Amino acid sequence: xxxxxxxxxxxxxHLLAPATLFAQRKIVVEDVIREMSLGxxxxxxxxxxxxxxxxxxxxxxxxxxxxxxxxxxxxNGDLFITAVSDKNIHHEPxxxxxxxxxxxxxxxxxxxxxxxxxxxxxxxVHAEVAMAIRNELREFGVARYREAVNGELxxxxxxxxxxxxxxxxxxxxxxxxxxxxxxxxxxxxxxxxEIRDLKNRIGAKGDEIMVQHDIINSLRGTGGEExxxxxxxxxxxxxxxxxxxKSVDRKSDDIGNLENKIDDARRAIDKNDKLEHEHETKLxxxxxxxxxxxxxxxxxx
Numbered sequence: 561x562x563x564x565x566x567x568x569x570x571x572x573x574h575l576l577a578p579a580t581l582f583a584q585r586k587i588v589v590e591d592v593i594r595e596m597s598l599g600x601x602x603x604x605x606x607x608x609x610x611x612x613x614x615x616x617x618x619x620x621x622x623x624x625x626x627x628x629x630x631x632x633x634x635x636n637g638d639l640f641i642t643a644v645s646d647k648n649i650h651h652e653p654x655x656x657x658x659x660x661x662x663x664x665x666x667x668x669x670x671x672x673x674x675x676x677x678x679x680x681x682x683x684x685v686h687a688e689v690a691m692a693i694r695n696e697l698r699e700f701g702v703a704r705y706r707e708a709v710n711g712e713l714x715x716x717x718x719x720x721x722x723x724x725x726x727x728x729x730x731x732x733x734x735x736x737x738x739x740x741x742x743x744x745x746x747x748x749x750x751x752x753x754e755i756r757d758l759k760n761r762i763g764a765k766g767d768e769i770m771v772q773h774d775i776i777n778s779l780r781g782t783g784g785e786e787x788x789x790x791x792x793x794x795x796x797x798x799x800x801x802x803x804x805x806k807s808v809d810r811k812s813d814d815i816g817n818l819e820n821k822i823d824d825a826r827r828a829i830d831k832n833d834k835l836e837h838e839h840e841t842k843l844x845x846x847x848x849x850x851x852x853x854x855x856x857x858x859x860x861x
Contacts, residue, residue: 585609585665586861587701589694591683594670596657597636601672602682604693608701609666610708616667623700624656649692650675671697706860713853720846727839734832737825744818744825751811751818758808765801772797 585607592605608616621632624639627646632639640657650673657672673681673693683690772794779787 587698587705589697589701591690592670594659594672596659596670596672597638597640598657598672598674598677601674601680602684603670603672603680604690604697605668605670606697606701607663607666607668608704608708610712611666611704613660613662613667615708616704619700619704620658620660620669624658646696649673649696650681650689654681669697669701702860706857709853709857709860713850713857716846716850716853720843720850723839723843723846727836727843730832730835730839734829734836737828737832740825741822744822748815748818751815755808755811758804758811762801762804762808765797765804769794769797769801 587606587608589604589606592603593600594603594605596603621639624632624641624644626644628641628644630641630643632641634640638657638659640655642655643653644656645653652675654673654675655677657674659670659672661668661670671693673689675681681689681693683694772790776787776790776794779790
């Protein structure tokens with residue numbers, strides 16, 4: 561029962577542990593014997609995770625040229641430089657050969673150090689020199705790994721910034737739609753009030769027209785100037801009434817358009833509510849990614 565409990569605990573730890581903890585890899589420099597341009601020779605090998613050779617080539621060349629005025633050359637599959645003076649590694653100048661191989665998780669670097677192209681430094685024979693070599697190589701590898709993860713962090717942070725901008729745009733649009741609804745409702749009430757006022761005026765104008773008709777009927781057949789003036793006044797009253805009726809129609813159309821605007825805004829808000837939820841979920845995941853990369857960067861030693 562005790563062992564079963566231990567296994568269950570370890571399984572839970574594995575499931576709950578952030579994936580990024582397992583993604584971070586320690587750089588180890590190992591003593592190896594590998595094929596190079598001068599045959600099978602002792603060397604020092606490490607894999608730098610998450611980099612490409614093209615991405616680290618210039619830094620590798622600079623690393624090889626430390627303590628040398630010569631140029632890094634290529635030949636028979638090696639990068640090499642002669643007469644390197646590095647007292648931290650050896651009191652006499654040495655030649656440095658480097659081979660690289662792109663692997664699934666990064667670039668494998670194999671370095672060969674030799675004072676005379678015959679004897680090669682190795683951990684079994686040259687313990688102190690080998691320790692110094694491992695330290696320098698590992699320092700180089702860690703620096704390149706940190707650069708790669710820093711690049712990943714900046715990339716993920718840019719994605720996070722873009723996602724935050726997108727979320728803010730959705731929220732801003734919803735706020736604008738809410739303002740549109742509020743303004744439209746206010747304008748509808750204003751139009752309704754204007755229509756009520758117009759209808760009252762139209763009713764009054766109708767009364768005036770009826771009175772004017774009575775006046776014309778009383779003057780009909782007189783053929784005098786007063787009858788002409790009365791008919792002209794009737795035409796003006798009817799024109800004014802028709803103008804007000806058209807204004808009522810326009811304001812009624814305005815109300816219809818404003819109501820459609822409100823419906824469109826509500827639909828946009830409903831859509832944005834769903835988008836906002838989706839963005840918030842993706843944003844949370846992206847923040848976890850960024851924090852995971854930060855943890856990975858902090859763990860690189």
